[in-house]
Each structure stands twice: as structure tokens, then as C-alpha cells.
Amino acid sequence: MKVRRFSRTSLLVLAAFVGLYAAFLLVGNFQKSLSIKTSLEKGLDSLEHRLLQDARIKSLVDKDESTKTILILPLNFSNAPTKKPGNLTVLLERPANLPKQPRGVPMDKMPYMMELNYKPSKCPKTLGTIARYSSWFKERFKPGLKMFLDEKDIYNFDNYFKISHYGMPFGYATVDRNILGLIVTNPNFINVPITDLSDKCVRCAVVGCGGILNGSNAGQEIDSHDFVFRVNHALTSEKHASDVGRKTSFYEFFPESQHVRNVKDPNAAYLFTPFKKVDLYYAESMLRGDNSSRNFSVEGKMKKFFRPPLLDQSRVKITHPDFFRYIFTHFMDLKGYRPTTGALLVFTAIYLCDEVTIYGFGYDPRFTVHYYDRKFINITHSPTGAHDIANERNCGKTSFRRCYKAFQTRSLKCCKAV
Template sequence: MFRVSVNRLVSFLMIFVCFFMIILSVKLFGSTNSPRFLYIERKAEIDNVNRQNNILTESSNKQSNLQLDEKDKIKKIQSILGLPSNFIHHANQLPGKQLEGIQEIINDYLGTNDIPAEKTLNNIMKLLFINNSRVVEPSSNLTTQKIQEHSAEIRVLSINKLLERPPPNPPKIQRVKPNDLPYIRDDSYKPSQCPNSYTQKAAHSSWLRERYIPNVKMFLSKEDVNVFSTYHKLSHYGLPFGFARENRTLIAEVLNHPNYKSTSAYGTLSNKQCTRCAVIGCGGVLKGSGKGPEIDAHDHVFRVNRALTKGHLANDVGKRTSFYTFFPESDYSREIEDTETVDFFYAMFKSYDTAFSRNILNEIPPPLYKSSHRDPWQPPMPKVKVEQLRILHPDFLRYAFTHYLDAKSARPTTGALVVFLAMHLCDEVNIYGFGYDKRFTLHYYDTGFVEHTDAMMSAHDVDNERVLWRKLHEEGLITLFNRTSLHLFKHRHVSINTCTCLYRHMYTSIWTHVHVYIDTCTRLYRHMYTFI
């Protein structure tokens, strides 16, 4: 009986202790007034206050930046761009006039075609000093490069907005042959009214008729990169025939640049009904030819590569230059006598050439060229008037390569491209200095005799081009200047190779029959005298 009472007493005691522990724990940890909860609440209040203060401070800073007076704006721009205190002609000009001067400096680079003038200064200022992460270190002098670097960032943002986005499921790029896809046409094409135009020639020449596309697009415009369907078509081929693997934004930066004039050249060369053009190559066949006055008598003169015309060379190749075609490695624009009146045609054969063209339009030195095939190379600054620069369309290069050169070799020569440009821009084309001939030195400006080597022409099929020039000449589509008597050989069924063979084997009877002696052939071979 006693034992049962003790057990019950112990049970009641344990229940009481547990109940007491529960009450104590609630008192200690359940109250929001405990030190722990007071600390957490206090910290949350402090963080909230700090956050509000930061928002107010940031808002205040932005407001103060946006509400800077004109003098403070000028001081900030001077510090960031390194403008001297007297960068305007008169340092004591009113702040408004100085801001106008800054606007003119910026507009010299950006232009006002794509970005409204009233927004340009605000964008530059916002980029330069409202966003502190992009502030540049001050310098002692104003440098064009600083303005260009910061302005370029704005242009990239605006250019990306110009690019049409691809559809949700864009068509895949298929592997195609050079002649598989249709060629882009120029909507602004204007046919020539000359009765002897190439359109009329094609009507009488079946050979030309099956090759000639009169309205193929010759020069790039911003639509070729901004419009997705056009860009997608050009993305099937790599340079020089398309934009595959190229940076679309970089190409858009070039073609949307305010300095780039992408107007069509069709029907703009001359007010004359029929236009005569001369295309001048660098072949040694011109050396001592005395064809300079004849060349200059044409309405327009096309030149390529190292187009030297100074001094005594003018008597052989003329002085005038209307159009000059080049790419980075072939740029000799500094040697052209009068670049103010010259239109420049630029060909892009590789990725570097796109960046090169961008720098031309920005009027800054070309970028360093790095390649596994050669040492790093810094091209000189081209002497090009940027407003007169046009970039050859990849489809035009593909058209010339497939329709006339049968897609042989890696690509056509720049000389071949210029001949076909002239055939699309002119009504009569005469070419000089074309068709490599081992009897003559390599170039007309060589001081000594330079022999032809296959290594020099590894990217081109010069034999194929030589045959092409003769074919165009025989079809009456061009006139090919040559220092041998083509009509004599044609009537006598004797080729130039026969002349060489006769000279080597001393077959004199045929030469005697046509009253031409071996001595004459020798002088022709060694001294490049005219055969006729």
C-alpha cells in the first residue's frame, strides 16, 4: 500500500517538473521581447533604413548629375576627354558655345544620319560621366581615339537595334556550290541607253548572253546585313563570296556607318549616252608602249594595285585615275596623284579586311594584322576619301568567278574584278596591261627584268584569265591591248607559240614568206618592240 503511494507521488512529481520546464522555455524563448529577437528586429530596422538611405542617395546623385549646370558639364567633359581649357578658339566663350563646340567634335565622328543630333551629346555625356564605371583617365590633350572608343560603344548599341532578328525557326545553312544560289539584284539598276551597251552586245553574242546579268548588285549596302533574309543568303559562303563565320555586328557597323555611301553606281558615271572606259593592269607589256595619251582620252580610267603614273610612266600608262580598286595587301592609294576626284572600290577577301574597312571609315590607322602565314604586319593608313569609298558585293565576286572564270582557282584577281565592273558600268571597255606574258617583265614600272613565277600567282589561275581576255576580245566585247600582231597571226594561222618555236629551231622559210626576219623576232622577244 505504501509502495503504491510512493510511485504515484513520483509520477506526479515528474509531471510537475515537465510542466514547469515547458512554462520556463516559453518564458525564455517564446517572448518577442527576449534579447535574441530584439537584436534581429533591430538589425532588420537598421538594414531597412540603410537601404532607404542608399536609394535616396543614389537618386540624389543621379538627380545632381542630370541637373549639372553648363559650366560643370564642361569641366567634367574636359577632365574625362582631356580637353584643354581653351579647346574652343576663344576660351572666354559662353558655356553654351563651348558645348556646341563639343557637339561638333562628337558629330565629326558619329555624324547625324542614324543618331539625332539633339540626342548625341546627351548620350555621350551619360556614357562618359554619369556611369562611373566607364569614366576614362584624364589626359593632357584631346585624342580622337578616346572619342571614337566611347562613341563606338553607343554606335554598337544603336546598330544592334537596326539588325532584323531571325524568325523563331530560321532555315539552316546548307552546303552549296558557288553557282547554286541566285545572285542578289540591284533594285536601283538603270539600263544604259547606248545603242552599243553590253545589254545590246549580249543580244548578239550567245556566249555573253548565257553569262551576263545586267542588274547584279555590285556594291554592298546596309540592307545586305540589316535584313535577315538577305544576310542569311550571304551566310552560305565565306569571304570573299559571303559572310559565313563573320561578325554580323562588325559588318553592320561598316555598312551603317554615316561615312559609307552605299548608293548604286548604275547610270551615274557620265551624262554621255555612251561611256568609254579604260582598265589599266600592271603588266609589263605596257612598258615602252607609249599608250598614255590614248588611255587618258577615255571617259573613265580604272586602275588596280600599284597604279604608278608619275614621271615618264605617264607616257605609257596615262595620268588620269577615275576608279581605284584595292584590298589591304594591294593598297597603294598613297601613290595616286589626285585622290580628291577618285572613287575607291574595296574588296574584302578575309575577316581582317572587314576590320580594316571599319578603320578606314573611322579615319584611324588600320588594325594590326596577325596570321599564322606571316609575321604581324601593320598596314599603312590608306589615302582614301571615305565619302568616295564603295565595298564590292560578295555576290558580284561570286558572279564574276562562276560565270566568267568557271570557278577555277581560289578567287579571281582584282584585275579581273575591275574588268567586269567596267563591263557593268560602261558601254565600251578597252583593257591594257592584262594577260601575263613571259616575254615581258612582270610590271610596267620594274626597273629591271622581273620574271613570272607560279608562286606569285598561287591563288589565281592566270592562264585561265589570259584565255578569257582573248575570248572577250574575239567576241568584240572588249579590246585587249597586246604588243603582238593578233590579226597577222590569225590570218596566217600562226600562234605566238609558233613564233617562239620558229625562233628556237631556225625555221626561216615561213618568216621569209611574210617578209619578217628572225632578227625582228629576236628584238621583239628581248626588247619588247611592237611587232606590227
Template sequence: MKPTHKLLFVLCPMLVLGFIYYSSGKLRLHMWGQKARKCSSSIYKRPYAFISLYDKQGFLLQLDTKLPLELVYKYGNLSEGTCKPGYAAAKMTAIFPKFVKPAPMFLDRNFKRLAKVSNYFPPFGFKTQERIIDSILAATKNYGLGKELDGPGCRRCIIVGNGGILFNKSLGSRIDDYDVVVRLNEAPVAGFTKDVGTKTTMRITYPEGAIQKPENYEKDSLFVFSAFKSLDFKWLRQMVLKEKLRGIEGFWKSVAHYVPREPSDMRILNPYFIQEAAFQFIGLPFNDGLMGKGNIPTLGTVAITMALHNCDEVAVAGFGYDMNKPHAPLHYYETVKMSAIKESWTHNISKEKEFLRKLVKANVITDLTNGI
């Protein structure tokens, strides 16, 4: 074989292989470029990057009011105004997959089995308070809402906040249409029924927030106690057993000396709702599981959390702090201004509002006053 033929014999395969390599490289670059362009929106930072569908708390990033496909069949054909069984929990699970519905509303005689709260001090649990809680529950003897509301029927609940946004909205009759009407602390009904309604199923409070004038209590409502510190349980035991109030030095303001309710009408709210709202839903600082600066949810958000676990449909009214209006009334029943909320060291209003907006945007809850 001539030398030139030998050279061509060697070069030709090399040229062919080089062409194939070059072509395949161009092909790879072209395909990579297509993928990169596909992922070039503001959400995507680089090709093939892991893109989470959920925020750091575990909530779906893309929220809307549409029913997920798996819920359309169950709820899509129900007529408007019909109570939708399990709706709030189903919608909550759709946007927050970690949500688990079973969580008793109130503590009962088996409360020590509640593992999620047994290892935390108040307000996130009941550690060190077991004996005093036992004595309180032995006296109250009832641990539910009552025969009518504890049945298997569909339950529509509304949490009535204390916000000034309620004033002059004439929502009283709509609020009274709900099966369960939850009110908070000392917010009055008398004199404001046009806006806040007349019905009260339960009033959730803590010692410093409880109504101090016995005549201002509604006749047929449950007194639901929410503890934020160990001293609160001592106060509750004295209220349940109708004892003379003693040891009030640890409260940050004056407290009620008497609650005009029979023990059978008094309940202890499950502290799990405070824990879940603070750390799972809002993302407040854990602070070693102790109450600290900016890590306590407002009682309104605690009540909403309770309702998500125990009601089929959940609505709110009187929620929302507009910090751009510092001179607007903070509450519907008094002249304290919005700016006063800035002085609170226990709450993080902006993070809490962010959480509540997720619930409204995804139609997990209905906001009658559009304040959230």
C-alpha cells in the same frame, strides 16, 4: 488448181514483199549514209549525236567579232567613236546566254538582300561580316560613282592593268578619253603618264595591295575595297574611321596604316564579281565556296567582270601574262620578272587567259595593248 499454180500463187506475193523490203532497206541505208557523211566532220563523232553549241562554262564555241543579227539593227549604223548603249552586256549575252546584267557595282545599305553573295564567306560573299559592313556603310554614306557618272548617259570604261606590256606604248591620252578609268592596287600614275594616263576614277584594292605612302594617292578618285578574307573588313573599318591600325597578324605582307580619303570617297566592291568570275566565267574549283588553291581570279579579271555589268563599253590595257618570256617585266613600274607569277598559288593564269581571250575574240571587250 494445179500444184505448180498454187506454188506460184504463194511465191509471187513473197517475192514482191521481199523486193519491197530489200528496196526500202537500201533506201534507209542510203539515207543513213547521207546523214552520216553530213555529220562526218571532226566535230561530229557519230550520226545523230547531240552537238552542243556551247562549251562547259556556257560560252558559245564559235566566236567572232561580227554582230549577231539581232544587234546589227541596234548598233550597226552608229558612227565610229559613238558610245553604244548597252553594247558590252548585249555582246556578252550573245556569247554567254546565262549572263544577267543587273548587279550593283558597290554594296549599299540594302546589301543583305543580295542573295547570291549572302551565303558565302569572303571572298565570294560577306557571310559573318554583316555587322561590320553595316558600320562601314553608315560612315561612307555614298554608294555610287557620283552624280555625273551615275546618270542615264552612255558610260565607256577602261580597266588599266599593271602589266609590263603597257610600258612605252604611249596610250596615256587614249586611256584618259574614257569616262571611267579603273586602276588596280598600288600601280603608280606619276612618272608613267605617257603610257598610263593621268585620270583615275577609282582604284580597286585589298589591304596588302593598297598604296602605303599617302602622298602617292590621286586626289580625286574613289578608294574601292575588295575583300578576300574576313580580316580585310576589319582593316577597312579602321581606315574608314581613321583608327589606329590593330590586329595585322593575319596579313601575308605589310599593309597601309592610313588611307588619305574621306569616308564619302570609299566604297566596297560587290563580292559577286569575284564569285561570278571564278565559278561561272573561268571555271575555277568551287572548293566548298572557300578560298583555296587556284580558285581566286586576279583583281583585273574581277574588275572586268564588274565593268561588264555596269558599263556600256569596256576596254582594257596592260593585260596579259606571256609565260614564254620569263624574264620580261611583270609590271610596268618595277623590275619583278614574269616568272614570279608562277609562284602564285591562288590564281590559275592559263584558265583565266582562256576566258579573257573569249571576250576579246567576240569583241565584248577591246584590248588596247593586244596582250590577251
């Protein structure tokens, strides 16, 4: 067999070709890996950019969310109790020996019932703090008063006895206890607690129907409050919303004044204020959802009256008679027949809120009586049998002057009238 021999030159040439080929392969792989690395770096840069962009967007969203107004609902349905109709003969306990009802007890001498679960506000600037700086207000302001009727006021005889010293609306001295039992045992009267507000600084607006609100453009300012209290017609339709707002947290009424159909806010709570016996029969019919009859049997006598409204009974609260008595004795100076619903509404707000702003209260001859009047109506000062408007106005002026002076010295905000 012949063996082919290669010269040294041929071997060197062959080695050179192999080296060049290897170098070519190495360069190709390096460029490929460089391309992969570049693509990876670009991908990472793009991902990092996207993540940073998402983070910035999230930051802006979080910042925007933090600046949004948090809606505070007036009633806490998370603690709503389940309720079934009860047997009145069992629930309305009666001692074997009934205590003798004392006669002639001055209205301002009987102790007031207190709320057992009362929590004082932690807000550093609240209307209640005026009592620290004003001796006049300190004598009148009693924190922790019971504001709304509940089952224990009727079931427990000791409690019932305490609120039976005076006639309505300051007590149930001449009221059949059974009608009260039918009210508090009605399964629709859940009597949901007011939302716990002790750890917040709560701003509230109390809105009347004064003509001064017409053209005021105060609607947005009113709605910016945590709670908005309304009374009487409380029209918040598109036509009036720019002046009076849309929000209604609490609507207060009694049979002659109710305009529940005007309340459009689904979160509204309804504060019923019974002033006389027939109002309790009205309340019982309302809680049953019966608005078919205008006649009520009041202790065996038929009385024609207003048809009760159809509403969400789970949102009804009933003003406690002791709260009526407290407002009448401490701020109305026992003058007139009873406080107006407007006065009750203002003091309800004062007791539930830390800051209260009043809109559309009082009469001014430069304006029509109501903001919703279609033509100008002059203000009259005719007295009514139930109210002493002049006295309430004077008390209001005195309260405001003293309140404002106390707040001015401590740089606290009181209430303003628009």
C-alpha cells in the same frame, strides 16, 4: 518827221543780200547735219562691225566649248545622304525564329541579288548588247547585278540571310554580323551612288601594270576615256604619265595590294574588295580613319596586319559578295580559290561602261613584268594559292575571241589589249 525812201534798186540789192545770207545759213546747217549724219552712220557701222565680230567670236568659243571633253565624275555627291551612327542592336534586325541555314548549296545555284535602281544603258552600241548575238555570252551575262555593298544588305535580315550561304569572299557565312554593322553604320561610309550613266555612251579604260606599257605612249589615249580603272601600284607620276596617263576614276584594292598613296587624282573612287574576315576589320578601321595600329581583334584573336591607308572615306565603295560569286561561277568556271583583283576590275568596268579598252594586262616574255620596273624582271609562271592565272588567261582568250566575233559581225567595238 522825215521818212527815208529807198529806191527799187536799193531794195533789190538788200533782198539779194538777205537771200544770200539765208542761203549761207541753210548750207551751213545742211553741212552740219550731213556731218552729224555721217558720224552717226560711221558709229552705227562700227557698232554693227563690233557686234558681228563679237558674234563670230562667240560662235568660235561655243564651237570650241562643244568640242571639249566633258569630265564625267564617277561618284554623284549631289545625292549623298546624311548619315549618323546607328544603334546596332536596333538596326540589325533578327527574327524570333532564325531560319535554318541550308548546307551544301552549289555556288552557282543560289539566286544573285539585283540592284533595285538599275537602269539599262540607252547607248546603241554597248558590251551588254553582245548577249543578243552570242548565245555563249547570253548564258553568262546578267545585267542589273548588285555590285556594291549597302546598308540594306546588313540591316534587312532576308538580304543578310541570302548572302550568308557561302564563306568569304562569296558570302558572310562565318562573319560576325556586328563588324558588318559597324562598317555600314559608320558615318564616314556615305556610300555615294555611282553617277547615272544610262543616257550616255561611256568609254572606259582598264589599266594594268604590265611592262608592255613601258614606252607605249598610250597615256593620252587612256586619259581620253570617260572613266579610267586602275589597280595595284597605279603609278601615274610625270615619269610614267606619257605611257599610262594621269587620270584615275576607280582604284581597286585589298589590304595586301593597296598603294593608295600612288593615286593622285582627287576625283578617284576607291573600290575595296574584302577577300577574308580580317579584311572587314581592316575596312572598319579604315573608315574610322584609324591607321595607327597593325593589330586587329578578329573574333577575339589578335592578328597582325597591314596598316590601313588614310583616304577620303566618302569615296569608298565595297564590292558585294554576290558580285564575287557571279564572276567566279560564270566566267572563272569555279576554278582556283577566287578571282584576281584584275579580273574583278575588268568585269566591274564591263558592268559600268558601254565600251571597255584593256591596257597592260597579261604577261609577255619580251617585256619586263611591270612598266615601272627599274631593271628587267623575267616573267615566272609559278602558281599561287589564291589564283588560277592560267585559267583566267584561257577564259580571257575564249571570252575575247567570242566577244570579238560577235562584235565583228555587228560592227561593234570590243576591247583591245595594248
